[in-house]
Amino acid sequence: RGKPLFQEGKVEFLQGKIIGAVAGDTHGLKAIYRMFLWDSPRFLFTRRDPKDAVSEDHLDLSLKYICKEGQSQRQRFEMIRKELPPQEIVLDLDPTSLHPDTNLSPPDFTTLVTLVEFGKVSHILDYSTMPDVQIYESLIRLKKNNLIRVAPPSP
8 A cells, every 4th residue: 555545556466476466546567556656555464275366467577576666666756756747738739849850759659648538647557557656757748848738728
């Protein structure tokens, strides 16, 4: 559990291997990496019978690699933390900013496509397959390049 009440996740292990993870509406590796971004997480452990375990996600990565990558994402997150958009705002593409010379990296393009489809920052984070920190970095770059803006309130 994270510090705010809405931050709750679960990682399931079987014989030392991760067989499933969920945090909010995300699953698998994305959910695990999201939990690395939480402030002051609390860990609760529950023992279950192995025959009751159902493998939801097939993660063929070592726990050591996952932890190392999670820590790297946490460090990147701390560097951009003060620039993060609030999760409740809705963002919009600024169509006047697009021109034939617009050049986007693959993560920025993917983030922009997800933004156009979902708009709300929390939905962009939940429904994109990219790790949250990568989405945040892309949103910040897109905003700095004036490709996106806060959407005007709906009437």
